[in-house]
Amino acid sequence: MKALERDYQTVVERKxxxxxxxxxxxxxxxxxxxxxxxxxxxxxxxxVAALSQSKEELIGEICDLSYHVLVLMAEKGITLDDVEAExxxxxxxxxxxxxxxxxxxxx
Numbered sequence: 001m002k003a004l005e006r007d008y009q010t011v012v013e014r015k016x017x018x019x020x021x022x023x024x025x026x027x028x029x030x031x032x033x034x035x036x037x038x039x040x041x042x043x044x045x046x047x048v049a050a051l052s053q054s055k056e057e058l059i060g061e062i063c064d065l066s067y068h069v070l071v072l073m074a075e076k077g078i079t080l081d082d083v084e085a086e087x088x089x090x091x092x093x094x095x096x097x098x099x100x101x102x103x104x105x106x107x
Contacts, residue, residue: 004080007067011074027071035075038068 001009014024027035042065049058073079 004066004070008070008074008080011067011070015074024071027068028075032075035068035072039065039072042068 011024014022015028018025018028027038042061046058046061046065049061053061073083
């Protein structure tokens with residue numbers, strides 16, 4: 001079993017069976033707004049680490065972000081299979097170039 005699969009199973013299990021003193025249980029008890037706040041904080045910490053910290057510190061921040069995203073996924077009923085299916089769908093696209101943006105017109 002891979003690390004993301006293991007961690008996802010852990011957060012799903014903790015959602016179904018809350019455990020006293022668990023940080024994951026704490027996040028679920030606080031609700032979606034708290035989970036989203038943590039995802040936002042961790043995203044910012046990844047950016048800061050990428051700009052000014054060591055590779056090891058960046059890896060740690062990416063792990064923190066990944067964990068919080070897994071909690072968000074479980075909270076919203078999104079599985080790793082759902083994400084993998086979307087990644088596979090996107091990988092099938094050929095020459096995935098973004099269309100040119102239309103100019104902004106002041107009205």
